[in-house]
Amino acid sequence: MLNRLQDVFASLQRNDVRYLVIGGIASVLHGVPRATFDLDILIDAARDNAQRLLDALLAAGLGTAALTTAAEILANEITVFRDRVRIDVQTSTPGLRFEDAWSRKVEMRYQGQSFFVASREDLIASKRAAGRPVDLEDVRLLESGDAV
Numbered sequence: 707m708l709n710r711l712q713d714v715f716a717s718l719q720r721n722d723v724r725y726l727v728i729g730g731i732a733s734v735l736h737g738v739p740r741a742t743f744d745l746d747i748l749i750d751a752a753r754d755n756a757q758r759l760l761d762a763l764l765a766a767g768l769g770t771a772a773l774t775t776a777a778e779i780l781a782n783e784i785t786v787f788r789d790r791v792r793i794d795v796q797t798s799t800p801g802l803r804f805e806d807a808w809s810r811k812v813e814m815r816y817q818g819q820s821f822f823v824a825s826r827e828d829l830i831a832s833k834r835a836a837g838r839p840v841d842l843e844d845v846r847l848l849e850s851g852d853a854v
Contacts, residue, residue, distance in 0.1 A: 708816045710791050711745055714766045715821040721762035724750035726811055727823040728799060728832055733844045735814055736826050740844070744792035748824070749779075750804050751797040756780050759795065763787060801835025802828055 708731075718725055727735065729746025749759055756776035763771035768789040779785045780797060787793045798804075802824070810825040824832065830848050833841035 712817060712819050714745070714763070714768070714791065714793070715819050717762040717766040718759070719820065721758045721765065723758045723762050724752075724755050724804075724808065725759070725822060726804070726807055726828075727821060728796070728802070728829065729794070730840075730844075732823050732829050733833070733848070735823050736829060736848060738844050738847045740840075744794055746794045746796065748796045748799050748802065748804060748807065750808065751780055753777070753780060756797075763793070768793070799832050799836075801831040801833075 725747045726732075726749075727745065728748050729744075730740065730742030731745055734740060734742060749755055753776050756779045759779070760771045760774070760776060768787055768791075770787045770789045774785060779795060783796060783798055785795045785797075787795065807824055807828045810828055811822045812825050813820050814823050815821075823829075826848060830845050833845045833848075
C-alpha cells in the first residue's frame with residue numbers, strides 16, 4: 707500500500723500540508739500485522755491547510771480532489787477520496803485533538819519519502835475511542851508488545 711502512496715506523501719510534503727497518518731496504516735507502521743486498503747489521515751482543520759491538501763491531492767493525480775472544496779472538507783468530519791487509492795480525510799477523530807497529536811507526531815520514512823504518523827500513544831487513544839473490534843484488537847497488540 708505504501709508503494710502506491712509515495713507520490714501522495716511527496717505532494718503532501720511539497721504543499722506543506724499539516725496531516726497525520728492514523729487508522730490501519732498507522733497501526734501497520736507501528737508494527738501491527740494486518741491488512742488495510744485505505745489511507746486515513748487527520749488534518750489540521752484550517753481553511754488554508756484544507757486548500758493545500760486539495761492542491762496536493764490534485765498534484766499527485768487524484769482527480770477526485772477537484773470535486774470538492776476546502777469549505778466542504780471542513781464542513782464534514784470525514785471526506786473520502788476514491789481514486790487510484792482510497793484516502794479518508796478526517797477533520798476530527800475520536801480520542802485526538804490535532805494540535806496535541808501534531809506536537810507528538812512521529813516522522814517516518816519509506817523508500818526515501820518521509821511522512822507524519824500519529825504517535826503510538828495517540829494512535830492507541832484514537833483506536834480505543836473508536837471502539838470497533840478491529841481497533842480494539844490493534845490496541846491490544848500495540849499495548850501488549852506483540853506489535854512487531
